[in-house]
Amino acid sequence: MAFINYVTHIQFDFGAVRLLAQECQRVGITRPLVVTDPGVKAAGVLQKALDALGDLPVTVFDSTPSNPTEAAVHAAAALYKQHHCDGLIAVGGGSAIDCAKGVAIAATHEGPLKMYATIEGGSAKITEAVAPIIAVPTTSGTGSEVARGAIIIVQDHRKLGFHSWHLVPKAAICDPELTYGLPPMLTAATGMDAVAHCMETFMSAAFNPPADGIALDGLTRGWAHIERATRNGQDAEARRQLMSASMQGAMAFQKGLGCVHSLSHSLGGISPRLHHGTLNAMFLPAVVRFNAQADSVQREQRLEKMAHAMGLSRASDIPAAIRDMNARLGLPAGLTAMGVEPAWFAQVIDGALKDHCHGTNPRTASAHDYEEMLHSSL
Ligand SMILES: NC(=O)c1ccc[n+]([C@@H]2O[C@H](COP(=O)([O-])OP(=O)(O)OC[C@H]3O[C@@H](n4cnc5c(N)ncnc54)[C@H](O)[C@@H]3O)[C@@H](O)[C@H]2O)c1
Numbered sequence: 230m231a232f233i234n235y236v237t238h239i240q241f242d243f244g245a246v247r248l249l250a251q252e253c254q255r256v257g258i259t260r261p262l263v264v265t266d267p268g269v270k271a272a273g274v275l276q277k278a279l280d281a282l283g284d285l286p287v288t289v290f291d292s293t294p295s296n297p298t299e300a301a302v303h304a305a306a307a308l309y310k311q312h313h314c315d316g317l318i319a320v321g322g323g324s325a326i327d328c329a330k331g332v333a334i335a336a337t338h339e340g341p342l343k344m345y346a347t348i349e350g351g352s353a354k355i356t357e358a359v360a361p362i363i364a365v366p367t368t369s370g371t372g373s374e375v376a377r378g379a380i381i382i383v384q385d386h387r388k389l390g391f392h393s394w395h396l397v398p399k400a401a402i403c404d405p406e407l408t409y410g411l412p413p414m415l416t417a418a419t420g421m422d423a424v425a426h427c428m429e430t431f432m433s434a435a436f437n438p439p440a441d442g443i444a445l446d447g448l449t450r451g452w453a454h455i456e457r458a459t460r461n462g463q464d465a466e467a468r469r470q471l472m473s474a475s476m477q478g479a480m481a482f483q484k485g486l487g488c489v490h491s492l493s494h495s496l497g498g499i500s501p502r503l504h505h506g507t508l509n510a511m512f513l514p515a516v517v518r519f520n521a522q523a524d525s526v527q528r529e530q531r532l533e534k535m536a537h538a539m540g541l542s543r544a545s546d547i548p549a550a551i552r553d554m555n556a557r558l559g560l561p562a563g564l565t566a567m568g569v570e571p572a573w574f575a576q577v578i579d580g581a582l583k584d585h586c587h588g589t590n591p592r593t594a595s596a597h598d599y600e601e602m603l604h605s606s607l
C-alpha cells in the first residue's frame with residue numbers, strides 16, 4: 230500500500246529565523262523550551278533565535294550531545310516540566326532536533342523511552358499528546374525538521390529510531406544564513422547525509438512517485454552544491470540549495486531508507502563519536518553497488534536516473550563518483566581512517582539486521598552481504 234504524506238508548515242528564506250515569534254503564536258507555544266547544543270551556542274546561532282523570540286518567557290537546554298541520548302532527553306524533559314513549558318523549539322542540527330522530539334515524547338508520555346521505539350512496536354504508543362515542536366535547522370543534512378522520526382541512543386546503548394506523524398514539527402524555519410558558520414568538515418559530512426537520504430530513498434522500492442520526484446530533484450541540488458558550500462561557507466546560493474536538498478531528502482524518505490542507514494545507525498550506537506553523515510558517505514559506494522542487482526532498481530532504471538541527476542553518463546560510474554566526491558570534500562578515505570575496527574563488525578551487523586531501515590532496502594541484505602559492505606568500506 231502506498232502511503233503519501235506531506236505535512237510540515239515551512240518558512241524557507243534568508244533571514245526566516247525572524248519569523249520565530251510569529252510561528253510560536255500560530256502554533257500556540259507561549260512558554261517554549263529551546264533545545265540546542267554547545268556548538269550552536271558558541272557559533273552565535275542560538276542568540277539569533279533568542280533575539281527573534283523577543284520577550285517570550287524562554288527556558289534553554291543547551292547540553293544536547295552530538296548523537297542525542299536518553300539521559301539528555303530526560304534532563305531536558307525535567308526542565309520542561311519545572312518551567313511549565315508548552316512547546317519546544319529545536320535550534321541545531323539533527324541532534325538538537327531529535328533531542329527535542331525525544332523531549333516531546335518524554336514530557337507527555339510515561340515510562341522509559343525505548344517503549345516508544347519503532348523496533349519495539351512503540352510507534353502506535355506515541356499519541357497526539359506529544360508536545361508541539363518548531364524546528365530551526367542549523368545544518369543541512371538530516372532534514373529532521375520535516376521528518377516524523379527521531380534517532381536517540383537509549384539507556385542500553387542502542388541507537389534507536391522513533392517514528393510517528395505526531396512527531397513532525399508543527400513548523401520548520403529553514404534559514405540558510407544560520408548555516409554560514411558551519412565549518413567545512415561538518416558542511417561536507419552533514420551534506421553527504423542529505424545526499425544519502427535522496428539516493429537511498431530513491432532506490433527504495435516503495436510506490437511513492439511524489440517522493441521519487443522530490444528525492445531526485447534534491448539529489449541534483451545537493452550534488453551540484455555540496456562542494457561549493459564546503460569550500461566557501463558564505464556562498465549564499467550554495468547554502469540555500471544544500472538546505473533545500475536536506476529538507477527534500479527527509480520529505481522523500483517517508484518511502485524508507487536502506488542499508489547505508491541501517492549500518493550507520495548500528496555503528497553510531499556502538500561508537501557515538503562517529504558522525505552519522507560521514508559514516509553514510511563511507512557506506513554509499515558499497516550499497517549502491519549492492520543495490521544495482523535489485524530487480525526493482527533495474528526495472529525502473531533507478532541508477533541511470535541517479536547518474537543523470539549527478540551529471541554522470543553511466544550508472545556504473547556512481548560508486549567511484551561518490552568516492553571522488555568524498556576525497557574532494559576532505560572526508561575520510563574509509564572506516565579505517567575513522568578509527569572503526571573490523572572486530573566490531575559482528576555487533577554492527579547484528580544491529581543493522583534489526584534496524585528500522587533494513588527492511589526498506591530494495592534488495593534484502595544477509596549478514597554476509599553486510600559483512601562485504603563493511604569490508605569494502607574500510
Ligand atoms: N530524525 C531524522 O530524520 C534523522 C535523519 C538523519 C540523521 N539523524 C540524526 O541526526 C544526528 C546528526 O545530526 P547533524 O548531522 O545535523 O549533526 P549534529 O546536530 O550532531 O551537529 C554536529 C555539530 O555541528 C555543530 N553545529 C551545528 N550547527 C552549527 C552551525 N550553524 N555553526 C557551527 N556549528 C554548528 C554542533 O554544535 C555539533 O557539534 C545523528 O544523531 C543522526 O542519527 C536524524
Ligand SMILES: [Fe+2]
Binds near residue numbers: 371505509
Ligand atoms: Fe541520515
